[in-house]
Amino acid sequence: MKLxxxxxxxxxxxxxxxxxxxxxxxLLPVIATDLGxxxxxxxxxxxxxxxxxxLGAPLxxxxxxxxxxxxxxxxxxxxxxxxxxxxxxxxxxGTLMAARVITSLNHGAFFGVGSIVAASxxxxxxxxxxxxxxxxxxxxxxxxxxxxxxxxxxALGWRASxxxxxAIGLFVMAALRLTLPKLPAPAGGxxxxxxxxxxxxxxxxxxxxxxxxxxxxxTVFTYxxxxxxxxxxxxxxxxx
Numbered sequence: 606m607k608l609x610x611x612x613x614x615x616x617x618x619x620x621x622x623x624x625x626x627x628x629x630x631x632l633l634p635v636i637a638t639d640l641g642x643x644x645x646x647x648x649x650x651x652x653x654x655x656x657x658x659x660l661g662a663p664l665x666x667x668x669x670x671x672x673x674x675x676x677x678x679x680x681x682x683x684x685x686x687x688x689x690x691x692x693x694x695x696x697x698x699g700t701l702m703a704a705r706v707i708t709s710l711n712h713g714a715f716f717g718v719g720s721i722v723a724a725s726x727x728x729x730x731x732x733x734x735x736x737x738x739x740x741x742x743x744x745x746x747x748x749x750x751x752x753x754x755x756x757x758x759x760a761l762g763w764r765a766s767x768x769x770x771x772a773i774g775l776f777v778m779a780a781l782r783l784t785l786p787k788l789p790a791p792a793g794g795x796x797x798x799x800x801x802x803x804x805x806x807x808x809x810x811x812x813x814x815x816x817x818x819x820x821x822x823x824t825v826f827t828y829x830x831x832x833x834x835x836x837x838x839x840x841x842x843x844x845x
Contacts, residue, residue, distance in 0.1 A: 609726065609727070609735075609738070610780075610783075610784040611722075611723075611726050611784045611785050611786070612723055612726060612735055612738045612739060613780070613784070614777065614780035614781050614783075614784045614785065615678075615719045615722065615723050615738075615739040615742070615781075616738060616739050616740075616741055616742035616745075617742060617773070617776065617777050617780055618678070618682055618685075618715060618719065618742065618777045618781070619715075619716065619719070619739055619740060619741075619742030619743045619746070620742035620743065620745055620746045620750060620773070621682075621685060621742075621746075621770060621773040621774055621777055622685060622711070622712055622715060622716075622743070622746070623742065623743040623744075623745075623746025623747060623750060623751075624746045624750035624751060624754055624770055624773070625685065625688075625689055625708055625767075625770045626654060626709075626712070626746075627746070627747060627751045628750075628751055628754035628755065628758075628766055628767075628770070629647075629650050629651055629654075629705075630651065630751070630828075630829060630830065631751060631752070631754065631755030631758065631829075631830050632754070632755060632758040632763045632766060632830070633647045633648060633828065633830050633831060634830055634831055634834065635758050635759065635762070635763045636650070636701075636758075636763050639762070639763060640697065640698045640701065641698075642698050644828070644831050646698070647698075648828060649702070650701060650702060650705050651705075651823075653702050653705045653706050653709075654705045654706070654708065654709040654712075655709070655823075656706065656709075657705065657706040657707070657708070657709030657710050657712070658709045658710075658712045658713055660710070661709060661710030661711065661712060661713055661714065662712070662713025662714060662717070663713075664710070665681070665710065665711070665713065665714035666713075666714060666717070669714065670790060670791075671790045672790055673787065673788060673789055673790055674718060674721075674722050674785075674788035674789070674790065675781065675782075675785040675786070675787055675788050677714075677718055677790075678715065678718060678719060678722065678781050678785065679778055679781050679782055681711035681714055681715045681718070682711070682715070682774055682777045682778045682781060683774075683778060684707065684708070684710055684711040685708060685711045685715070685774050685777075686771055686774030686775055686777075686778065687707065687708075688704050688705070688706075688707040688708025688709070688710075689704075689708055689767050689770045689771040689774055690767075690771045691703070691704035691707060691708075692704040692705065692708065692764075692767040693764045693767035693768045693771060694764075716740075719739055720736050720739065720740075721791075722785070722788060723735040723736050723738065723739045724736055725788065754766040754769070754770070755830070757769060
């Protein structure tokens with residue numbers, strides 16, 4: 606199968622975002638110890654990321670509609686890179702919390718815009734596969750990236766994980782710049798009309814089910830490292 610460099614660049618971006626979203630789950634014990642906070646308090650770093658996603662997705666959608674797509678994706682990758690750099694340099698818990706929020710602001714917009722761009726890069730009969738190829742990066746992040754980040758955090762300190770993710774961000778910015786064609790912004794639509802869809806009953810029901818299911822899953826995932834360590838006496842290496 607012929608490789609598609611633009612799709613690989615988008616998949617790399619999805620990989621980096623997936624790693625930075627979930628890596629702290631495996632790093633909670635070492636982050637809590639290093640910053641002198643409790644594990645429940647350290648867990649709020651993941652909540653802060655989720656809050657940033659909720660705020661950033663509509664904000665970016667409403668303010669970047671006229672920005673060319675390649676420029677926008679590179680800018681979103683820059684936000685991601687800056688947030689992880691600040692995380693690696695954070696001297697205290699409060700700074701790390703703010704850095705996590707900054708990192709997450711690009712999340713929803715990158716996946717939304719990236720999906721549309723991925724579909725536009727191929728023939729109509731291959732669009733579903735193109736979008737799936739991009740999201741393969743997110744799958745690999747969970748299977749490979751997050752365990753590697755947890756291992757690096759245990760062996761080298763949690764900041765090393767964020768330095769590594771920062772390097773991924775720089776690579777993604779360069780890859781997007783070199784591989785993506787110039788893509789103009791789509792014709793302007795009525796953003797407020799699109800937001801009104803959220804008031805429909807079936808849409809609200811689907812969103813509610815998603816919130817309930819994701820909340821149950823990520824509540825456990827967030828504290829999986831301390832749970833395994835305290836209940837099963839597993840080492841962090843085993844958790845990885």
